[in-house]
Amino acid sequence: MPPARPPALLDAFAYQAGRLHAEGVPLSKIADAAGTPCWVYSHGALESRYRAFDAAFAGIPHLICYALKANSNQAVIKTFADLGAGADIVSEGELRRALAAGVPPERIVFAGVGKTAAEMAVALDAGILQFNVESDQELERLSQVASQMGRTAGVALRVNPDVDAGTHAKITTGTAENKFGIEIDQARAVAARTAALPGLKLSGIAMHIGSQLTSVEPYRQAFARLVDFARMLMNEDGHKLERLDLGGGLGVHYQHAPPVDLASYCAAAREALAGFPGTVVLEPGRWMVADAGILLARVQYVKRGSLKTFVILDAAMNDLIRPALYDAWHPVIPVVEPAAGHGLETVDVVGPICESSDVIATGRSMPPVAQGELVAIGVAGAYGAVMASTYNSRPLAPEVMVKGGAFSVVRSRPSYDEMIASDRLAPWQIHRT
Numbered sequence: 001m002p003p004a005r006p007p008a009l010l011d012a013f014a015y016q017a018g019r020l021h022a023e024g025v026p027l028s029k030i031a032d033a034a035g036t037p038c039w040v041y042s043h044g045a046l047e048s049r050y051r052a053f054d055a056a057f058a059g060i061p062h063l064i065c066y067a068l069k070a071n072s073n074q075a076v077i078k079t080f081a082d083l084g085a086g087a088d089i090v091s092e093g094e095l096r097r098a099l100a101a102g103v104p105p106e107r108i109v110f111a112g113v114g115k116t117a118a119e120m121a122v123a124l125d126a127g128i129l130q131f132n133v134e135s136d137q138e139l140e141r142l143s144q145v146a147s148q149m150g151r152t153a154g155v156a157l158r159v160n161p162d163v164d165a166g167t168h169a170k171i172t173t174g175t176a177e178n179k180f181g182i183e184i185d186q187a188r189a190v191a192a193r194t195a196a197l198p199g200l201k202l203s204g205i206a207m208h209i210g211s212q213l214t215s216v217e218p219y220r221q222a223f224a225r226l227v228d229f230a231r232m233l234m235n236e237d238g239h240k241l242e243r244l245d246l247g248g249g250l251g252v253h254y255q256h257a258p259p260v261d262l263a264s265y266c267a268a269a270r271e272a273l274a275g276f277p278g279t280v281v282l283e284p285g286r287w288m289v290a291d292a293g294i295l296l297a298r299v300q301y302v303k304r305g306s307l308k309t310f311v312i313l314d315a316a317m318n319d320l321i322r323p324a325l326y327d328a329w330h331p332v333i334p335v336v337e338p339a340a341g342h343g344l345e346t347v348d349v350v351g352p353i354c355e356s357s358d359v360i361a362t363g364r365s366m367p368p369v370a371q372g373e374l375v376a377i378g379v380a381g382a383y384g385a386v387m388a389s390t391y392n393s394r395p396l397a398p399e400v401m402v403k404g405g406a407f408s409v410v411r412s413r414p415s416y417d418e419m420i421a422s423d424r425l426a427p428w429q430i431h432r433t
């Protein structure tokens with residue numbers, strides 16, 4: 001097993017003159033301006049991730065539909081949209097975020113098992129590229145909504161290839177046990193139904209087998225099944241498919257580098273797609289943003305007990321829920337570079353929330369940190385801010401984007417008044433004096 005990820009490997013976050021920076025900005029300066037906890041994103045890292053992904057698929061017609069669910073801040077979406085990205089969305093909220101950030105509707109694909117008729121209507125009205133349809137009932141509803149509006153909906157059938165992605169049980173999506181997609185054995189009949197129903201145009205086949213994949217083999221199997229199925233639909237049933245949507249899921253380097261990297265993922269896709277005449281749609285989320293973001297926090301207390309030492313931060317599970325939810329491992333890095341030859345201390349890094357699951361790191365061996373110091377929680381650009389809540393009435397942490405030597409608050413911290421502003425008393429609780 002290779003050693004846990006050293007801080008120096010975080011792409012855009014490195015020590016300069018003994019202080020951790022985001023690109024050219026000392027993180028302490030951002031903490032002073034925005035307060036802690038706060039999210040910090042590197043514009044340069046986002047751009048280089050997108051460019052690398054795009055370059056890997058050079059030579060084959062492709063459309064990168066960034067999966068907004070990983071990080072849907074307007075400044076992040078716009079960074080990708082400016083480079084030509086489309087969007088993979090799962091809700092009307094994400095549709096509105098994509099459009100507001102300037103993603104052209106003809107580059108938007110709409111996934112999700114529970115699309116409402118209202119969501120379909122808004123997306124049809126916007127003129128999105130395709131609906132990734134996940135059930136026969138959804139197909140019927142989409143046909144009705146589109147017909148009533150006098151529109152034609154582009155349809156890609158999301159098939160469930162029944163391949164185990166070998167990832168965490170809570171984030172696998174491509175086996176028959178999961179709610180996602182149409183079982184591949186049933187999908188041929190659903191394709192025929194799509195061709196027969198009004199208001200629909202079958203334009204592609206889609207898949208997405210899970211997230212944080214760390215091996216290429218499940219991709220190979222799933223891609224092969226998808227392409228075989230698409231060829232059968234084209235050659236035997238006469239459907240004209242314009243697009244194959246391979247979904248997302250490419251894993252990133254949290255604790256240990258995954259053996260699947262962009263090059264091998266892309267090679268597997270190219271091999272499977274050889275000779276396919278259409279466009280390949282890709283829906284990377286995590287891979288595009290994880291390394292480009294950190295959560296910046298300040299140590300409030302160091303509590304030394306008889307069994308454990310707790311480093312208590314001002315960031316908590318309501319900010320970053322991944323450790324509590326998936327036992328996820330994130331690097332925790334002191335902002336002041338530890339002196340050469342520093343020792344290590346085994347600590348639990350926790351937040352102030354009243355739950356024992358409010359952990360950022362358990363049993364972590366790290367350089368000692370003291371009260372008042374800043375720490376960066378790394379690889380937090382994906383599924384960080386988007387999964388945050390206000391549990392314990394903690395306002396959502398602000399988001400900051402850095403570009404070179406400049407930084408900007410791209411979502412502010414709500415005031416306490418704003419946080420409670422939409423609560424109302426019931427009429428019978430209002431007493432007139």
Ligand SMILES: Cc1ncc(COP(=O)(O)O)c(C=O)c1O
Binds near residue numbers: 112248249250284
């Ligand atoms: C349909 C779909 N596409 C794309 C993604 C993005 O996945 P990831 O962030 O793992 O690339 C997801 C999330 O797992 C998804 O459900």
Ligand SMILES: N[C@@H](CCCC[NH3+])C(=O)O
Binds near residue numbers: 171211322383
């Ligand atoms: N939210 C998850 C992954 C699920 C991806 C969305 N289908 C994570 O933090 O890793």
